[in-house]
Amino acid sequence: LKAKNSLAIKAAFVYNKQIMKSGFFIGIDLGGTNLKLALIDAKFRIKQRRLFNTRGFPDKSSLIRNIVLEVRQLMKDNRLTRKDILGVGMGLPGPVDYERGIVHFLPNIPGWEEVSLKSILEKRLGLPVVLDNDAKLMSLAEYTLGAARGARSAVCLTLGTGVGAGLVFDGRLYRGAGNVSGEIGHLPLNEDGPRCNCGGWACLEAYIGNRSIESRARTILGKNISLEELSRLASRGNRLALQVWSEVGSRLGLALAAVVNLLNPDCIVIGGGIAKAHRRLFERLKEVIAQRAMSVPAGQVKIFKAKLASDAGMIGAAILVKEAQR
Amino acid sequence: LKAKNSLAIKAAFVYNKQIMKSGFFIGIDLGGTNLKLALIDAKFRIKQRRLFNTRGFPDKSSLIRNIVLEVRQLMKDNRLTRKDILGVGMGLPGPVDYERGIVHFLPNIPGWEEVSLKSILEKRLGLPVVLDNDAKLMSLAEYTLGAARGARSAVCLTLGTGVGAGLVFDGRLYRGAGNVSGEIGHLPLNEDGPRCNCGGWACLEAYIGNRSIESRARTILGKNISLEELSRLASRGNRLALQVWSEVGSRLGLALAAVVNLLNPDCIVIGGGIAKAHRRLFERLKEVIAQRAMSVPAGQVKIFKAKLASDAGMIGAAILVKEAQR
Numbered sequence: 001l002k003a004k005n006s007l008a009i010k011a012a013f014v015y016n017k018q019i020m021k022s023g024f025f026i027g028i029d030l031g032g033t034n035l036k037l038a039l040i041d042a043k044f045r046i047k048q049r050r051l052f053n054t055r056g057f058p059d060k061s062s063l064i065r066n067i068v069l070e071v072r073q074l075m076k077d078n079r080l081t082r083k084d085i086l087g088v089g090m091g092l093p094g095p096v097d098y099e100r101g102i103v104h105f106l107p108n109i110p111g112w113e114e115v116s117l118k119s120i121l122e123k124r125l126g127l128p129v130v131l132d133n134d135a136k137l138m139s140l141a142e143y144t145l146g147a148a149r150g151a152r153s154a155v156c157l158t159l160g161t162g163v164g165a166g167l168v169f170d171g172r173l174y175r176g177a178g179n180v181s182g183e184i185g186h187l188p189l190n191e192d193g194p195r196c197n198c199g200g201w202a203c204l205e206a207y208i209g210n211r212s213i214e215s216r217a218r219t220i221l222g223k224n225i226s227l228e229e230l231s232r233l234a235s236r237g238n239r240l241a242l243q244v245w246s247e248v249g250s251r252l253g254l255a256l257a258a259v260v261n262l263l264n265p266d267c268i269v270i271g272g273g274i275a276k277a278h279r280r281l282f283e284r285l286k287e288v289i290a291q292r293a294m295s296v297p298a299g300q301v302k303i304f305k306a307k308l309a310s311d312a313g314m315i316g317a318a319i320l321v322k323e324a325q326r
Numbered sequence: 327l328k329a330k331n332s333l334a335i336k337a338a339f340v341y342n343k344q345i346m347k348s349g350f351f352i353g354i355d356l357g358g359t360n361l362k363l364a365l366i367d368a369k370f371r372i373k374q375r376r377l378f379n380t381r382g383f384p385d386k387s388s389l390i391r392n393i394v395l396e397v398r399q400l401m402k403d404n405r406l407t408r409k410d411i412l413g414v415g416m417g418l419p420g421p422v423d424y425e426r427g428i429v430h431f432l433p434n435i436p437g438w439e440e441v442s443l444k445s446i447l448e449k450r451l452g453l454p455v456v457l458d459n460d461a462k463l464m465s466l467a468e469y470t471l472g473a474a475r476g477a478r479s480a481v482c483l484t485l486g487t488g489v490g491a492g493l494v495f496d497g498r499l500y501r502g503a504g505n506v507s508g509e510i511g512h513l514p515l516n517e518d519g520p521r522c523n524c525g526g527w528a529c530l531e532a533y534i535g536n537r538s539i540e541s542r543a544r545t546i547l548g549k550n551i552s553l554e555e556l557s558r559l560a561s562r563g564n565r566l567a568l569q570v571w572s573e574v575g576s577r578l579g580l581a582l583a584a585v586v587n588l589l590n591p592d593c594i595v596i597g598g599g600i601a602k603a604h605r606r607l608f609e610r611l612k613e614v615i616a617q618r619a620m621s622v623p624a625g626q627v628k629i630f631k632a633k634l635a636s637d638a639g640m641i642g643a644a645i646l647v648k649e650a651q652r
Contacts (some may be wrong), residue, residue, distance in 0.1 A: 016640070050358040051380060065382075078479055093496070095622060104622075106606075130400075151523065152503065153502060153503060165588075167589075168493055169497070169564050174589075176479060176495065177478065177590050177623070177626040178623065179590075181590040182587065182590075183587040186587040187584045187587060187588060188580055188583060189514075189517060190515075190516045190517055191515060191516055191577075191580060198620050199621070200617065200619070201618075250517075254517060257526070258584065259512045261509040261510075261512040261590070262507065262509065262510055262513060263493075263500075263502055264501075264505055264506045264508075264509075265502065266503040278381075292514055292526045293512075293526070294506070294509060296504055297502065297504065297506050297507075300504045304537075
């Protein structure tokens with residue numbers, strides 16, 4: 001009898017694994033620039049993807065309508081029915097009430113205020129939907145499958161127009177009281193300093209957000225220049241371009257020294273557009289961490305570039321679905 | 327049969343509760359000034375306490391010898407044997423390897439370098455011993471029984487000669503990669519600023535550690551003055567004394583704005599000697615958080631004074647014993 005039971009349990013286990021294998025996720029990543037969707041398998045590999053320009057949608061309703069159509073299309077293209085889909089995960093560029101599935105607002109996409117997006121999508125799709133902030137999903141992806149894999153505690157940054165982070169402590173995403181933790185872009189670097197969009201001043205983002213870097217480059221080099229060009233110039237040894245990246249590295253390094261002393265993380269992952277910056281930035285930020293952070297935690301932290309690039313948001317959305325169903 | 331089983335289970339439960347009730351902890355708190363020991367019951371109430379001047383012991387060995395004697399005395403006074411003691415918990419003012427029970431060093435007590443204190447005490451006492459950093463134990467106590475009780479995530483500060491914090495996230499003490507998280511005293515407040523003991527500069531502690539406040543008071547008031555006197559003068563409306571407390575509040579508020587944006591905690595608990603400072607400090611730090619932190623997390627955080635005062639370390643040590651045995 002015992003042997004028979006054990007066989008039955010084994011069979012059930014294999015059967016469950018089969019179901020897991022045959023299940024798929026839909027990962028959605030809404031950004032200020034792009035709307036990305038993907039069909040993702042149970043091992044978090046992307047099977048098919050769709051990309052749209054966010055600004056191509058005149059309003060919120062047409063954007064939501066398109067998401068619904070595209071999810072259905074991904075299922076149709078792959079001959080999948082609802083029972084094949086484990087759930088839909090979606091990242092949004094702003095504060096999200098994760099538990100109730102409400103988007104509070106999106107700083108860079110007008111017309112989104114207190115939108116019950118989870119229930120809207122669930123009703124139209126007939127599938128379970130989970131939402132979260134994009135920096136949190138990116139960090140979940142980098143922690144589970146990317147640069148921070150194997151670490152216990154990680155701080156994962158996304159650097160672009162906005163500067164944000166996701167925090168994973170002892171293996172779990174840390175959300176904070178209202179799911180708005182990780183606003184490293186609004187860490188003050190000085191008692192006095194330049195005004196920031198958030199209403200405060202001297203915030204990290206006010207120094208190293210893309211627009212601030214461009215403006216600083218304009219001042220120092222005397223012309224309008226893109227960040228790609230600024231990196232190219234630096235690679236050719238242009239002293240002024242190197243100076244701009246060095247300044248950015250100093251400011252980022254100071255914020256990371258604060259993070260290292262406060263949180264003693266195993267690793268810090270740097271992603272977003274700026275991860276393509278000239279290496280001077282990374283050299284300089286490591287120097288500043290060594291100077292300004294305490295020796296024990298500074299010696300323990302590893303600094304990595306993000307691995308999953310622009311897929312991190314969608315993959316993180318799939319991981320969120322899985323975590324939510326545990 | 328079912329009813330009988332359920333009764334048996336109930337009886338076992340009551341019996342276990344009985345055992346828990348009759349068990350005791352020994353809580354020890356070693357500081358730069360005082361060595362405190364207490365017998366603590368299973369509900370974390372202090373039954374008997376002992377206090378010594380840390381500087382009264384010529385060296386490490388005599389201090390350890392005294393701890394062993396005093397633990398035995400506490401047991402003897404209360405007619406307890408080893409089996410009545412659930413364990414010994416101890417807090418130390420410096421970095422501790424919690425898992426291996428090693429004290430790395432104590433900035434304010436010379437002669438402690440890589441001391442395997444856990445195994446030394448366990449051998450001599452024949453009791454289980456756990457060690458941790460004092461700020462972590464204070465925060466564990468405030469979180470479990472003090473000002474942060476009922477919160478999900480809390481940052482608990484101790485302000486004195488040194489400035490440290492303990493972090494409790496989603497109900498668990500967060501230690502970091504090497505158990506040195508929470509060094510809020512070494513959060514840089516400016517790109518440039520006064521030298522700090524840690525080797526860095528412009529750290530919070532370099533502005534608001536007790537010695538820095540005393541030195542600032544000397545500059546502004548033109549005489550040597552204790553912090554108690556400084557509070558008394560401020561209470562009588564002395565403009566210069568109020569200015570000093572206002573400056574301290576501004577600096578602490580800026581560091582807390584960083585903490586609020588990064589960690590979105592439910593509450594911040596302020597303890598240590600400075601908690602007795604003039605209320606101008608607390609008014610000013612709340613103003614600065616409102617100015618410099620983002621509105622959502624700033625609206626969610628509550629600022630409390632610590633509740634357990636100088637017992638927090640010993641009580642936290644007892645809680646640590648209990649957590650370690652779970």
